[in-house]
Amino acid sequence: MPERRAPSGRAGDLRYAAPVDGPVRVLFLDVDGTMTDGLITMRADGDARNFWVRDGLALEWARDSGLLPIVISGRASLAVEARMRDLKLECYLGIKDKVAVAEKVLAREKARWIECAMVGDDLPDVPMLKRVGWPIAVADAAPQVIEFARDVTLARAGFGAVREAVEMLLQHNGRWDDVLRRYEVIE
Template sequence: MIDETQRKAKLQRIELLLLDVDGVMTEGGVSWNNQGVEQKTFHIRDGLGIRLFSQAGKRVGIVTGRASHVVQLRASELGIGIVRQGVEEKLNAVSSILTETGLSFEQTAFIGDDLPDLAVLKRCGVGVAVADAVKEVLDAATIVTAARGGKGAVREVVEMILRAQGRWDAIVQRFESGVS
């Protein structure tokens, strides 16, 4: 872990937020209906956080080991343009994303929960573990959220970044004035 001054400095550099899905955007469970269609539950506050982050001129992406039509639907709904599914080597996928966007690892925050996220989490400027991540991910993280995966952890990180960058108060004021 790092001290508050270092944490804020790292958060101020973030331009790209990358997310794992299962265990980060969701609680980690997968279910199927009786027609065999996969279902996932996403937290609404995480969704608003993602939209607010994008509206602040930042980029959001998904890098996940599983491939799911539900994830593509959620990404489309939230305007997430960077979506990599069925990824076996997440570090390679993130390196490719950074080449495409012209951003650096130092400008990237990644939220993960399990061992496939470890290499990316350790390489990014801000590596975030959700509260219920596995021990190795918790130990490697720059930041550990108070919220569990699928329970508002993404929103918590978005707020941290936008507060550190001095943007959060203006967002709140927009909502207070009735302009969202």
């Protein structure tokens, strides 16, 4: 299996040591360009997005494993709203100040920024990436965003990047083997 890229582009060359001493409790996610490939199809009855089914499954594992996924997007979309409802995920759409929303979630959950991860792809995600304990950029993120990431996924946005990030976080939290046992991959 290829190694994950670090911000410098060299595997294993991370700017940060272990980002979180304990488990990651909250996973913040952008939508367009992170959970989707960033393309928007505009139709008379609304817009359309494509979501990678394995990303959705991974978000269910995260939730079931005690890692709270929170979706915050700068764009409102009925298609995104429907997908988040399908996945039973808490989501905030049409948000310009993602940090303000995240701070309300942290207060409610009694969590600290260091206990959070963020997966993002573009400049509006940088304020979040700078605050969380585990900033993650998707493989095709803007170069300026990659500079703020601890890890960069091998998978592109909308094609398994979220799944990869969730697996990484569940491994860190010691919960990945639980997922593998559920599907009889290991005993």
